[in-house]
Structures are given as C-alpha cells and as structure tokens.
Amino acid sequence: MPGADPLVELLMTNGFVAPDEEAAELRAAERDGNLEALVARRLTGEPLAWITGTVEFCGHAIRIDPGVYVPRWHTESLAQRAVQRMPGNGSGIDLCTGSGAIAAVLIAERGARMVGTDLDEQCVACARRNGVDARVADLYEGVPDTPVDVITGVVPYVPTADLPLLQRDTFAFETTLAYDGGTDGLDIARRAVEGARTRLRSGGALLLELGGSQAEQLDLDGFTDVSVLRDEEGDPRGIEATRR
Ligand SMILES: C[S@@+](CC[C@H](N)C(=O)[O-])C[C@H]1O[C@@H](n2cnc3c(N)ncnc32)[C@H](O)[C@@H]1O
Known part of the structure; x- marks a missing residue:
C-alpha cells in the first residue's frame, strides 16, 4: 500500500x-x-x-526501569478505587509496589503519604524515582505500625502450577517473583490481609488485586463491606474491604 x-x-x-x-x-x-x-x-x-x-x-x-513489573491497564480500577477511599492528606501502604505506580497516583491525586514495599531492589529504586517512599521489605516489614487509611496490594497471586500458562514471553524477561502466589495463589494475599487487621484504622480500606474466584477463598474476618472489584469488561480483578 x-x-x-x-x-x-x-x-x-x-x-x-x-x-x-x-x-x-x-x-x-x-x-x-x-x-x-x-x-x-x-x-x-x-x-x-x-x-x-x-x-x-x-x-x-x-x-519504568528495565526489569521492573509494568503496571497493567486492569489494575487502574483498583488504583482509582483507592483514590476514592483515600481522605485528603491521608496515609497508605502500597504492598508489592513495583514501580510505585499505585502509590504515585495516590500521592498525585490525594496528596497521600504513602509507603511502598517490595522485595526487589530494582523496583524500590524505580518507585523512589516515581516519588514514592519505598523500602526493600517483605510486605509490612519495617513499616511504622501507625494505622493508615488505605492499604493497596497487587501481590503475586498466580497459583504456582499455572505459571507456565502465562504469556509466552513473560519469563524470557521477568522472574516469577512478581507472579508466584504459592499453591493456590493466595499465600501472599493471606499475609497481606492478616497484616491489614492491625495496620488499617477502623473504617480504612483494603484493596487487593486477585484473579478468578480467589476473593471468595480469602478469610476476611474483621472486615465489612467486602466487594469484588471488576474491570471494564466485568471480569473480577480483586477485592475491596473495610476494616471494622
Ligand atoms: C505483580 S507485581 C505488582 C507491582 C505494582 N504494584 C504494579 O501494580 O505495577 C508484584 C510485585 O511484588 C513484589 N513482591 C513479591 N513478593 C513480595 C513480598 N513478599 N513482599 C514485597 N514485595 C513482593 C515483586 O517484586 C513485584 O514487584
């Protein structure tokens, strides 16, 4: 042509x-x-x-620095919901922050005081360049225990046995650290919920990205108003829950 x-x-x-x-x-x-x-x-x-x-x-x-997980379009609904739940000048923790994308949006749109944690040093360096107070840490490790308004987490949630089903190129460039959620995919999500019981103020919001029917398998005792987050196509993408 x-x-x-x-x-x-x-x-x-x-x-x-x-x-x-x-x-x-x-x-x-x-x-x-x-x-x-x-x-x-x-x-x-x-x-x-x-x-x-x-x-x-x-x-x-x-x-986004080379090696750092690239935030996905389907995570935008979780970030937007976090913006809605964050009070002006509120505080939050972004677990498994990667590039710090979610925290950066909360800082830009709500003036939030955000701490981000990630096990990967490259991610933490990238999140800092995106203006996030990021630390190399396992979930809540080392984060001040003052209760916050919002906790977000795009934690790894793919069941280990399903990792080979991910897109062909995924592990040509990335490691399983960003994806592997253990046997049923919920190992890290369960620890995120457990920590949120003491890290969230009463009325504060927990927003976690999950796949398929995982939301129904999480024990959300201590939380109320639990709802499933859906993307533009109506597919389940996570949970939102409020600390009692
Ligand atoms: C799916 S990526 C999400 C990154 C970012 N939140 C986003 O949406 O773009 C998951 C991230 O979790 C990190 N990670 C895995 N296990 C972790 C743990 N136990 N504690 C903190 N970070 C962890 C990985 O290094 C990776 O950056």
Whole structure:
C-alpha cells in the first residue's frame, strides 16, 4: 500500500496488536538515531515500557526501569478505587509496589503519604524515582505500625502450577517473583490481609488485586463491606474491604 509506514508494517507482521501506537512510542523514545536498536529490542518481545522507560497509568506518566513489573491497564480500577477511599492528606501502604505506580497516583491525586514495599531492589529504586517512599521489605516489614487509611496490594497471586500458562514471553524477561502466589495463589494475599487487621484504622480500606474466584477463598474476618472489584469488561480483578 503506497505510503504505508514500514515500522508499523514490521510490528504488525511480527504480531504486535497495536502497531501504530507502538511505532509512535518507539519513535518518541528515539535518541541520537537509535530507533533501529529500540525496534530490535522490541522484536525480541522485551516489554515496550522497558524500552521507552515510561508507561501511562491512570493518566499519569510512570517511569519504568528495565526489569521492573509494568503496571497493567486492569489494575487502574483498583488504583482509582483507592483514590476514592483515600481522605485528603491521608496515609497508605502500597504492598508489592513495583514501580510505585499505585502509590504515585495516590500521592498525585490525594496528596497521600504513602509507603511502598517490595522485595526487589530494582523496583524500590524505580518507585523512589516515581516519588514514592519505598523500602526493600517483605510486605509490612519495617513499616511504622501507625494505622493508615488505605492499604493497596497487587501481590503475586498466580497459583504456582499455572505459571507456565502465562504469556509466552513473560519469563524470557521477568522472574516469577512478581507472579508466584504459592499453591493456590493466595499465600501472599493471606499475609497481606492478616497484616491489614492491625495496620488499617477502623473504617480504612483494603484493596487487593486477585484473579478468578480467589476473593471468595480469602478469610476476611474483621472486615465489612467486602466487594469484588471488576474491570471494564466485568471480569473480577480483586477485592475491596473495610476494616471494622
Ligand atoms: C505483580 S507485581 C505488582 C507491582 C505494582 N504494584 C504494579 O501494580 O505495577 C508484584 C510485585 O511484588 C513484589 N513482591 C513479591 N513478593 C513480595 C513480598 N513478599 N513482599 C514485597 N514485595 C513482593 C515483586 O517484586 C513485584 O514487584
């Protein structure tokens, strides 16, 4: 077709589902004529955000360093719900913060005082660059025990046996640390709920991302108004619960 964009054609031929958008993002990330090198990286399946260094999340530009989990569109509904539950100048903990995307949105939109924790040093460094007070820690480890208004967590929740079912390229670039939730996928979520019993003030909100029917399997004793969070397509994506 005359006038067709060769970069868009190349991405399309290689199976990328949004070739126009990707071509535009790669071109915007080009520095000193390195477009060819950026495209070559993308053709290996490397996440686009690792190459461009940024992703849009809830309308905010979030910096993403190579190796750091890229926040997903389906997590936006959880972040938006957290914004609604956060009082002005309130406080929160973002468990398993990754790039700090959720915490960064709460800081930008609510002026929230947020602490983020992650086991991965690269993630913590990236979250700090996104303006989050992030620490290398296992869930609540080392976080001041003053009760907060909101706790968020996109914890790893894939059952170990299901890890091979994830997208083909996932573990060519990422480790299982961001995904592996143990036998039924709920090992870390259960610990997140347990800690929230003492870390949330009465009336405070717990928002956890989960998959499928996992919400029904969690013991949410001590919480009220438990509801399932759904994405734009109506699929269950997590739980929201209020501390009694
Ligand atoms: C699915 S990613 C979510 C990252 C981020 N919240 C987001 O939505 O983009 C899960 C993150 O949990 C971290 N992680 C795994 N186990 C953890 C633990 N026990 N304590 C803290 N962080 C953990 C991983 O390093 C990874 O960055």
